[in-house]
Amino acid sequence: xRELLDDLFKELRDVIYYEDVGIHKIVDDSYIKPYYKQLTxxxxxxxxxxxxxKMLKIVDDMYLSEMMNTKKPLFVDKLSVxxxxxxxxxxxxxxxxxxxPFFLNDEIAFFxxxxxxxxxxxxxxxxxxxxxxxxKKYNKILCIEEMFKRxxx
Numbered sequence: 001x002r003e004l005l006d007d008l009f010k011e012l013r014d015v016i017y018y019e020d021v022g023i024h025k026i027v028d029d030s031y032i033k034p035y036y037k038q039l040t041x042x043x044x045x046x047x048x049x050x051x052x053x054k055m056l057k058i059v060d061d062m063y064l065s066e067m068m069n070t071k072k073p074l075f076v077d078k079l080s081v082x083x084x085x086x087x088x089x090x091x092x093x094x095x096x097x098x099x100x101p102f103f104l105n106d107e108i109a110f111f112x113x114x115x116x117x118x119x120x121x122x123x124x125x126x127x128x129x130x131x132x133x134x135x136k137k138y139n140k141i142l143c144i145e146e147m148f149k150r151x152x153x
Contacts, residue, residue: 001147005036008138012114015130016098018121021114023102025148032056032064035110035147061088063099068108073100073132075123089115096121098128100135104144 009021022037058064067074075098079090089097094115102110112135 001142002036004138004142006038008112008134008142009038011134012112012131015134016114016121016123016127018114018116020116021112023110023112025110026058026068026108029068029107030058032058032111056088060086062086063089063097067099067101067111071101071103071106071108073098073128073135075099075128077122078120080120093117095119096123098123098131100132102135102139102142102144104148109144109148 012021023035024032025035027033077096079095096116098114100112101108
């Protein structure tokens with residue numbers, strides 16, 4: 001499973017050219033929980049602890065809520081555009097990101113995120129299309145039901 005996720009992350013990095021890729025689990029349709037990431041600038045343990053300290057509720061974030069409601073991928077070039085709307089993503093210092101869902105029985109079970117912290121990224125139509133296609137491919141390859149039963153891999 002880990003090897004498949006590593007392959008998925010590599011394919012996404014080849015399209016969007018950003019190193020930090022993670023997958024989060026949706027818990028009780030209400031919270032997000034870190035599931036897996038490759039070691040980049042922060043260890044998995046630190047990543048998990050930091051997320052746990054924030055207890056991210058989906059309803060508290062306009063972008064996560066939109067993804068859950070529309071069941072569509074979301075590419076956000078500028079998280080700073082509308083600061084009047086709540087975003088826990090902004091609280092993490094993220095300036096651009098994509099949220100691409102994995103489905104189990106037509107419901108979002110996990111999502112990929114590629115947070116960008118330093119400078120905003122304008123996602124091209126080609127990047128969006130390729131990234132979504134890659135995640136759809138792995139949604140068929142990975143055993144999402146088994147992943148969902150596990151805390152972390």
